[in-house]
Amino acid sequence: MLKKKWLIMPLIVVSLFFSQSSFAANTFSDVQGKKYEWAAESIDLMVKKGVISGYKDGSFKPGNTITKAEFVHMFHKIFPEINYSDGKSSEFVDARKHWANKDFAAIFNGDYVWSFFEGLDGQYPDYKFSIKPDKPLTRWDIMMISSIRTNFTDQTLHPEIEDVVSAASNYKDIKVRPASYYDNFSVNYPVIYIDQDEGEYYYDGDSQDFKAEAFYTLTNMDIITANNGYLRPKDFVTRAEAATILHRLYEATQN
Structure with a gap:
């Protein structure tokens, strides 16, 4: 009996957030008007x-933030063809009994387990990866997840490191740091370390080139855009923003 209750709960949670709605975006009481007109078309399509x-109650709550699990579920809904699970549970230890376990497994299993979200949970030799699925989603998280789609469709750009450095200079909150600066994981930025002796650029850490490519690709495709020169990578993502970014990504990768 306890097992049946455990199975029912994820279905209830998913239906509360993601089931097909009978409302169109132009009928949501809190999407009408100028404040969210920029997101109305995207909300309508995603619905x-x-x-x-x-x-x-007829609302959409466009300003509410979403969690990593909610966005990964949405991402898997719009791109169901992406499935790296191989029939296995999520490789993130804290997502295995989560209601979004299948979504995390489909998107991130195997080579797609990227530790840029929270880093390693534990020490050698276990390498237990955690994702903290119920933590609020940031704009940097959404960029990293979205890059999986561009990679899946061979649309990820592979710029020279000098091009990434130049692109980063367009944003007031994307940093290029010297090699002497110690940053173990650089979760919020595609940190680029500079070899000051030779005057050459290089990425530090296995995930840095991936992060740089994600940043470069998603900004060049206008999937993630800036406001007055700020990309706001640490800001939490709202429901309206998530719908808009997924809409842009969906249209940009259809061909």
Whole structure:
């Protein structure tokens, strides 16, 4: 009996956030008007595709933030063809009993387990990866997840490191740091370390080149955009923003 209850709970949680809604974006009481007109088309498309839904009271709550699990579930909904699970549970230890376990497994298993989210949970020799699925999603998280789609469709750009450095200079909150600066994981930025003796650029750490490519690709494709020169990588993502970014990504990668 306990096992059956455990199985029912994820279905309830998923239906609250992502079931097909009977509301169109132009009927949501809190999407009408100028404040969210920039997101109305995207919300409408995502609702029609069953990626996200409104609430029973007729609202959408566009300004509410979302969690990593909620976005990964949405991402898997709009791009169901991406599936690296191989029939296995998520390789993130804290997602294995989560309601979004299958979504995390499909998107991140195998070579797609990227530790840029939270780093390693534990020490050698176990290498237990954690994702903290119920933690609020940041704009940097969303960029990293979205880059999986561009990689899947062979649309990820592979710029020279000098091009990444130049692109980073366009944003006031994306940093290029000298080699003497110690940053173990650089979760929020594609940190680029500079060889000061030779005057050459190089990435530090196995994931740095991936992060740099994700940053460069998603900004060049206008999937993630800046406001007054700020990319705001640490900001939490709202439901309206998530719908808009998924809409842009969906259209940009259809061909």
